[in-house]
Amino acid sequence: DIQMTQSPSSLSASVGDRVTITCRASQSISSYLNWYQQKPGKAPKLLIYAASSLQSGVPSRFSGSGSGTDFTLTISSLQPEDFATYYCQQSYSTPRTFGQGTRLEIK
């Protein structure tokens, strides 16, 4: 199974900050990397697919990059509604696996 490791596990930031979350795969997954946002008590929501493609309706302050084993999710200017938990997920092979999550909290 491909292991996905996110860092940091939690992060405190302020509205307007630029934030970067990292995801590392245990083997190369090309660009088969997706990012989801989850708010408490809600289902995850797709933000980025294929490492860098923005899902329709997602604000442009979200961006993704990387390929192979190292990936990043960047939020260019944090908004109040962005405080949530973020997960990366590989779709290179089955079983599909997720990172452990990064909890983004208000400073």
Next chain:
Amino acid sequence: QVQLVQSGAEVKKPGASVKVSCKASGYTFTSYDINWVRQATGQGLEWMGWMNPNSGNTGYAQKFQGRVTMTRNTSISTAYMELSSLRSEDTAVYYCARENIPHSGYGLFDPWGQGTLVTVSS
């Protein structure tokens, strides 16, 4: 709009089985694979498997092989996930999630159902 609506919360005893439903609307049910993902309280996301609603073909994570069964009823656009031999560690919210691209097997999940809490307790 595309929507997945899941059945309500369940409480089960250890050793029992649970069957969660996921009713699809707003698209052609048989054109997109359905995946199941679970999340224990305060924990991360764990993929359980997928089903092609057109053919009924399935693929399960090794961890759940022999305990999970994914089925569908195309006449009512509903997918089902049944988990047997329940234990306390199976207490979690179970989500269905539609594959974003028709029959691609890409593994991209959008949208998701609202989740069904399954509690296993004696």
